[in-house]
Amino acid sequence: MIRRLKDSTLSQGLTLLINSRIKSYGKVLNLKVDSKQKNIELEILLKGEKEPIQVTVNEYEVIEEKGHWYLLAQEIVTSREWINIVAENFLKGQRFEIPEQYAKMLKLVL
Template sequence: MGFNINIDLAGAKDKSLSKLLLSSARQYLREYGEVRDLSLDSAARSISLEILPVGECEPIRATVFGYGLATDGSGRGHLTFEDLAFSRQWLTMLATRLLPDKRLPLPSGTPMGLLQTLL
């Protein structure tokens, strides 16, 4: 008689990383609004974020598709992506225009080696 334990290790890892990234996102974006949710899907290589902007009544959802991590020549870390979408069309259009190289700078001091290992 054996035990049949079906453990979703990737799902558990994604949930743990989502909580860690949520905490960091809350600190990084606190002046812009309240980060309510963050979920990472490593299989789909996507990150979704819900934020209630300062002075707004409705939250905004942002999703990064095809994420990756890169370091530039100065050692600054960046979140790279294939596509970015918001629950507000005008924000998606603005992001497309302002981020043509499809990368977002990460806060200085971001542990890139650790993130690259985990993501």
């Protein structure tokens, strides 16, 4: 039960974070965190597209370092081949800082 609450809180926070970062490109329709399996599943509707894309982040890590929180994605797989290439070249293994307002949520559930 605690893990489900944690996953739900992380899902809500990540949805807000990602939507704030991609608002020029589209929006997250659905996001689900599974902390036991260490994966995140997203459904994103990009502007100009009729069908949403499916995104799976496998082997993610949430890292705290010197008071800052980061999300590290080891593998990103999407339903669009060209986005898989972009993810491999620019996102894989990159740390993304989690803004303080969302990091506070993490502190409560981790």
